Amino acid sequence: MTNNETPEKRPLDFIRQIIAEDLKTGKHSGVVTRFPPEPNGFLHIGHAKSICLNFGVGEEFNGRCNLRFDDTNPSKEEEAYVEAIEKDVAWLGFNWGEKPHYASNYFAQLYDFAIELIKMGKAYVCQLSAGDVRTYRGTLTEPGKESPYRSRSIDENIDLFTKMKAGEFADGTHVLRAKIDMSSPNLNMRDPVLYRILNVAHHRTGDTWKIYPMYDYTHCLSDMLEGVTHSLCTLEFEDHRPLYNWVLDTLQTPCHPRQIEFSRLNLTYTVLSKRKLLKMVEGKHVEGWDDPRMLTISGLRRRGYTPAAIRNFCKIIGIGKSDSRIDMGVLENEIRNDLNERAPRRMCVLDPVKVIIDNFPEDLIENVTGKNHPQNPEMGERTIPFTKELYIERADFMEEPSRKYRRLGPGREVRLRYGFLVQYASHVKDEKSGEITEIHCTYDPESKGGSAPDGRKVKGTIHWVSATAGVPVEIKLYDRLFTEADPEADKDTDFLSFLNKDSMITLDKAVGEPCLADLHPGESVQFERQGYFCVDSKDVNTGKILFNRTVTLRDSWSTKSK
RNA sequence: UGGGGCGUGGCCAAGUGGUAAGGCACCGGGUUUUGAUCCCGGCAUUCGUAGGUUCGAACCCUGCCGCCCCAGCCA
Numbered sequence: 001m002t003n004n005e006t007p008e009k010r011p012l013d014f015i016r017q018i019i020a021e022d023l024k025t026g027k028h029s030g031v032v033t034r035f036p037p038e039p040n041g042f043l044h045i046g047h048a049k050s051i052c053l054n055f056g057v058g059e060e061f062n063g064r065c066n067l068r069f070d071d072t073n074p075s076k077e078e079e080a081y082v083e084a085i086e087k088d089v090a091w092l093g094f095n096w097g098e099k100p101h102y103a104s105n106y107f108a109q110l111y112d113f114a115i116e117l118i119k120m121g122k123a124y125v126c127q128l129s130a131g132d133v134r135t136y137r138g139t140l141t142e143p144g145k146e147s148p149y150r151s152r153s154i155d156e157n158i159d160l161f162t163k164m165k166a167g168e169f170a171d172g173t174h175v176l177r178a179k180i181d182m183s184s185p186n187l188n189m190r191d192p193v194l195y196r197i198l199n200v201a202h203h204r205t206g207d208t209w210k211i212y213p214m215y216d217y218t219h220c221l222s223d224m225l226e227g228v229t230h231s232l233c234t235l236e237f238e239d240h241r242p243l244y245n246w247v248l249d250t251l252q253t254p255c256h257p258r259q260i261e262f263s264r265l266n267l268t269y270t271v272l273s274k275r276k277l278l279k280m281v282e283g284k285h286v287e288g289w290d291d292p293r294m295l296t297i298s299g300l301r302r303r304g305y306t307p308a309a310i311r312n313f314c315k316i317i318g319i320g321k322s323d324s325r326i327d328m329g330v331l332e333n334e335i336r337n338d339l340n341e342r343a344p345r346r347m348c349v350l351d352p353v354k355v356i357i358d359n360f361p362e363d364l365i366e367n368v369t370g371k372n373h374p375q376n377p378e379m380g381e382r383t384i385p386f387t388k389e390l391y392i393e394r395a396d397f398m399e400e401p402s403r404k405y406r407r408l409g410p411g412r413e414v415r416l417r418y419g420f421l422v423q424y425a426s427h428v429k430d431e432k433s434g435e436i437t438e439i440h441c442t443y444d445p446e447s448k449g450g451s452a453p454d455g456r457k458v459k460g461t462i463h464w465v466s467a468t469a470g471v472p473v474e475i476k477l478y479d480r481l482f483t484e485a486d487p488e489a490d491k492d493t494d495f496l497s498f499l500n501k502d503s504m505i506t507l508d509k510a511v512g513e514p515c516l517a518d519l520h521p522g523e524s525v526q527f528e529r530q531g532y533f534c535v536d537s538k539d540v541n542t543g544k545i546l547f548n549r550t551v552t553l554r555d556s557w558s559t560k561s562k
Numbered sequence: 563u564g565g566g567g568c569g570u571g572g573c574c575a576a577g578u579g580g581u582a583a584g585g586c587a588c589c590g591g592g593u594u595u596u597g598a599u600c601c602c603g604g605c606a607u608u609c610g611u612a613g614g615u616u617c618g619a620a621c622c623c624u625g626c627c628g629c630c631c632c633a634g635c636c637a
Contacts, residue, residue, distance in 0.1 A: 010577055010584080010632040038637050073636060130635055137633060141564045144633090175635050185565040196635040215637050222602090239566055239632050260565050261567085261632095268573080316585060318575055323630055327573045332585050340599060345616095347596095375599070406597065415595060448593050461595050485573095528596045 008438045013319035015053070017259055019061060019230055019355055028229045031063030035089070036219070038070045039081035040202075041274040042289040043088045043297045045310065045331070052314035053262070054232055055094040064315060068225055069094035071104045072218050074202035082203075084289075086509035088297035103213075103222050104204050110213045110221055113178060114194060118157045122250050124150055125160035126177045133175075136182070137190050143183035144190045150179060153239040158178075164197055167210035171197050176211075178281045188243045192216055203519040223257040231257045232262040235321065265317070266325040269480035270295050271487055271495055274486065285499055286481075290538070292308060292548050293503050294480050303478065304492055304534030304550030305526050306342075309335040332551050335431060338534040339524055339550065344372040344379055347417065347463040348512035348527040350475055352391035354467060359442045360388040365469065368449060370418040384513050389467035391511050393529075396462045397439055399427070408439065414460040417528065421458060422448040463528050470511040474544045475533065477505040488518075508544075516545060524550065 022028045033054040037047060058065030067089060071077050086100065092194060115125035126149045138144030152160075164174050176195035184190055194217040199209050221244075223231045231244075238261045248256045266272060271280075272295060280286050280294070290298035293351060300310065313334040347370070366386040373379040391407070401409035406415045413423045422441040429436050446453050450461070481503050487495040493510055512527075519525065521537040531552035539546050 036637090040637080070637065076636075117623060118600085126635095133635070139633060143564090172635065177635095187565080190633085211583050212573085212635095214635075219637085235567070236631055239565095316574085318585095320575075322568050322575095324574060324608095327586065330574070331580060331601085336598090346594080354592070371595095374594085374596075399568090404597095438564085458595090463596075526596085526598085529598075530596090531598095553596075553598050555597075 010095045010315070010318075013084070014321070015230070015262060016057065016320055018258075018260065019057060022229070023061065026170060031057060031061040031230060032066070032226065032228045033057050033063070033230055033232060034066040034068050034226060034228050034281075035096075035225065036068045036070045036086050036103075036222075038073070038076070039078060039085060040073070040076040041081060041278060042084055042298055044272055044277060044297065044302065045267065045295045046271070046272045047088075048092060048297060048310050049265045049314050049317070049319075050232070050234075051089060052311055053319055054294060055089075055096075057230070057232075058206075063229075064097060065094070066101050066228070068103065068222060068226070070215070070219065070222075071102055072212050072215060073200070073203065073403050074198060074200045074212065077203055077204045084298065088301075091301060091307060092297065092310060092318060096164060101102070101222075101226060102204060103218050104202060106225055107205060107209055107213070109225065110218060111211075114161065114217075115158065115383055116251060117178070117503050118161060118176075119154060119196075121154060122179050124152050124179055125174055125410075126175050126191075126193075128261065130172060133485070134191070136439050137187065138182070140187070141273045146182050147177070147191065150191070154289060161186075161195075161383060162356065164195070165209075169197055169478045171199055173197065178217075178243075178246070180243075186239055186242055188216065188239050189246070192243060196226070213312075216240055216243045220247050220257070220259075221251075221253075224253045226256050227255060228257040228321075230334050231259045233259060233261055235261045236264075237261055237322075245279040259428065261321070262319045262352075263321050263323055266323075266486075267295065267331065268325055268328050268485040269482050269487070269500075270328070271482070275453070275494060279496070280481075285495065285496065292476070301522075302537055303410075303548055304339075304532060305335050306338050308523075309338040314336070328480065333530070335408065335551050336554065339526065341376075343524045343526045343532055344357055345374065345528050346513055346525045347384065347462065347465055347476075348473065348510060348516065348530065348533075349391045349393055349395045349465045349470075350507050350510045350527075350530060352421055352465075352509055353394045353397060353436055353439065355389050355390045355439045355441055355464070356421075357390070358440050359445075362388060364388070365466075366419075368418050380511075382515050384418060384515075385469040386416075387466040387468050391467050391470065392462055392464045394436070397427070397436065398414050399436070405469075407462055408441075408460070411461075413448045413458050414462055415458050416464045417461050418450055419464060420444060420450055421450070463530075465513050467511070469514055471517050472474060473510050473512045473547055475510045475518060475547045475549065476536075477507065477509040477549045479503050479505075495505050499515065512545075519545065526553075529553065 002093050003085045035054045055065040126147045128395045136145045175193045177191045182190045195211045196214045241259050290302050292303035367383045369381045396407040398409045420441045420443040425440040428438040430495040482498045483500045484498040524534040533547040533552040536546040
């Protein structure tokens with residue numbers, strides 16, 4: 001599954017340098033990382049970057065990486081998401097050991113730590129309303145004010161917190177706060193909320209708990225409990241690091257993981273935040289989380305991307321701290337590299353126009369053989385039926401071709417790949433529409449396989465399929481979801497207004513060579529001269545095989561011809 | 563205007579005081595029964611900017627400019 005990964009060594013990124021140094025100096029004898037998704041949505045290519053980093057570090061330094069569900073907000077989380085996440089991480093080829101971890105596994109311990117904090121006078125129950133908490137917090141430039149509940153006695157705090165836990169209060173009436181510094185220039189340190197009351201059932205703990213710990217309080221302690229050495233997260237958490245450290249320092253925990261931040265992934269012509277992806281799904285702008293246009297792991301999988309391509313992509317983009325938006329072409333390059341090696345070649349005419357070989361016997365079927373891969377004989381060959389009536393691509397014929405055009409046209413001879421050389425004879429055009437309906441040719445019976453005994457050369461080789469023996473297929477062509485390279489650049493404009501209305505085009509007249517019928521869901525092939533396609537794994541059952549175009553072939557003609 | 567970060571070619575990204583790796587893109591040329599692949603070659607006298615230190619600076623210092631993040635009882 002994950003073979004074909006480029007083995008070449010690149011220089012170590014700054015995080016791996018830190019880890020290598022920690023191992024070298026003996027600060028740590030082993031390394032433990034974790035990938036901590038919240039089960040409130042599907043994983044996307046940005047998560048893949050984090051997964052490759054965390055699991056990659058675990059593998060490379062002979063350590064381990066835990067899969068931990070950060071499930072501290074039951075109002076947004078679902079079991080279905082944890083299953084989808086496990087499937088995606090496994091598909092990418094990573095192993096999290098015996099079983100996944102859950103922040104919810106630590107609820108009892110977290111509660112005990114909170115009691116400890118209260119006893120140390122470092123946490124208190126606050127009854128300010130959410131709005132008042134915000135007001136008291138101050139602003140970016142003004143310090144906050146201390147809550148009137150800040151100086152409660154330890155006994156009263158314990159009593160209140162116990163009652164919070166027992167479900168004696170309504171949502172929003174009480175919170176547990178850390179007692180730090182209301183005038184800190186870092187807003188996160190202005191007595192952050194540690195626990196809130198949520199009378200909501202949790203997908204794993206049911207209704208056992210009425211209070212749920214917040215991210216900042218939970219994450220550092222979960223890392224600590226799991227013996228994580230390096231806690232890698234994205235840049236927006238830099239301001240949270242002091243709080244991460246405060247909790248562990250105050251509790252004097254036996255182990256103190258180091259949080260290191262790196263920049264999140266952005267790609268051109270798409271969006272990658274769970275919130276925005278959710279909006280795409282809920283607004284029906286796509287057909288679901290696994291829509292092949294979505295850069296979710298499940299969408300990419302359905303589109304025909306391979307784990308190797310995604311892992312190579314993550315490797316090539318590197319890990320750093322500067323904001324960036326990587327060109328979609330980089331991702332496409334990786335899937336082309338991978339599929340170029342492993343995808344068998346096939347012929348399929350996407351936009352057919354009929355070709356009749358005038359001098360070809362009516363009922364004759366000439367079986368010709370095509371290589372499954374031009375550079376790799378081990379992939380074998382297959383038989384392709386050549387008949388009197390064929391289809392070729394509408395774009396492969398021109399009534400008045402330019403000199404650089406190398407395909408079929410009046411007076412021209414071209415090669416039908418693996419078939420015969422054919423010479424243009426005439427063509428029929430619908431007077432009203434101007435559409436070409438038939439092209440007549442004659443073939444050279446001596447040229448079976450594609451070359452003539454006299455050694456004459458033709459300029460063009462085009463693909464074709466038998467009109468009588470070919471199989472009808474349905475094809476979906478996908479394009480970028482947005483028309484702007486950075487749909488998020490203008491904060492005053494809704495990213496949805498940049499949606500590409502032509503991001504999905506369905507072709508229902510396509511015809512492929514017979515052996516296409518043998519393909520299984522998820523299998524990838526290259527349609528020669530067109531691109532890489534895979535059989536849809538969630539077939540809508542149209543009676544025809546449905547192919548998703550993963551990516552086109554690199555095309556220097558379309559750009560040059562302009 | 564508080565705090566935390568970041569600025570190397572069109573897009574990424576190495577570089578950690580000794581004279582600008584690599585990938586993508588792009589431009590040439592060769593091979594080719596996919597205008598694909600593959601193969602050759604080209605592509606930053608310069609590292610946001612202005613000064614300073616030094617024999618020597620993308621790397622050290624100072625000022626300035628630009629961009630990102632933070633005022634959830636989300637993660």
